[in-house]
Amino acid sequence: MAAPLLFDFSSIDLSTTCINRAGIYKILPHAHEFRLLGGVCMIDASRRQIVAYADITEGDWWVRAHVPGRAILPGVLILEMAAQTSAVLAKTVQPGDEFIAFGGIKDCKFRQSVAPGVRLYLLGSGREIRNRRIVCLTQGVVDGRLVFEAEITGMIFS
DSSP states (O other): OOOOOSSOGGGSOTTOOSEEHHHHHHHSOOOGGGOOOOEEEEEETTTTEEEEEEEEOTTSTTTTTSSTTSOOOOHHHHHHHHHHHHHHHHHHHSOOSOEEEEEEEEEEEEOSOOOSSEEEEEEEEEEEEOSSEEEEEEEEEETTEEEEEEEEEEEEEO
8 A cells, every 4th residue: 555645745836836947956966967856846944845846758868768669767767856856855954065965765665657748746754854864755746646655865975
């Protein structure tokens, strides 16, 4: 049975973008193909919650090679999107110039495949945000359905 969503997703105005793509990548150092997120719909530093999104399109760089004829968004890219979402949340809760590196993953489950033509929403809930480490519970939602969940750990370096 699928886990419940991290918070009431139905109360979020998904038509709002509070941080656009350019704003995300002023916060994060990623470049070129690894600028995977399209925007942030909601971020609440006091509750340590975030909803970001990525529009998955036929023009994405991985489409022609990852299962030709039946493109499926690679799970590692979904996890990278979740890690980037978690890093935006952590840098909002605890601003600074430190670098956040992917430190680990726990309890990861993929529940459905993600293909071009959808918007993937990434939910994050900061479980622990400290000077040296962050831990976020993350989920992905497409068309109101849970498609993945994982606990993401990030290590913070000066």
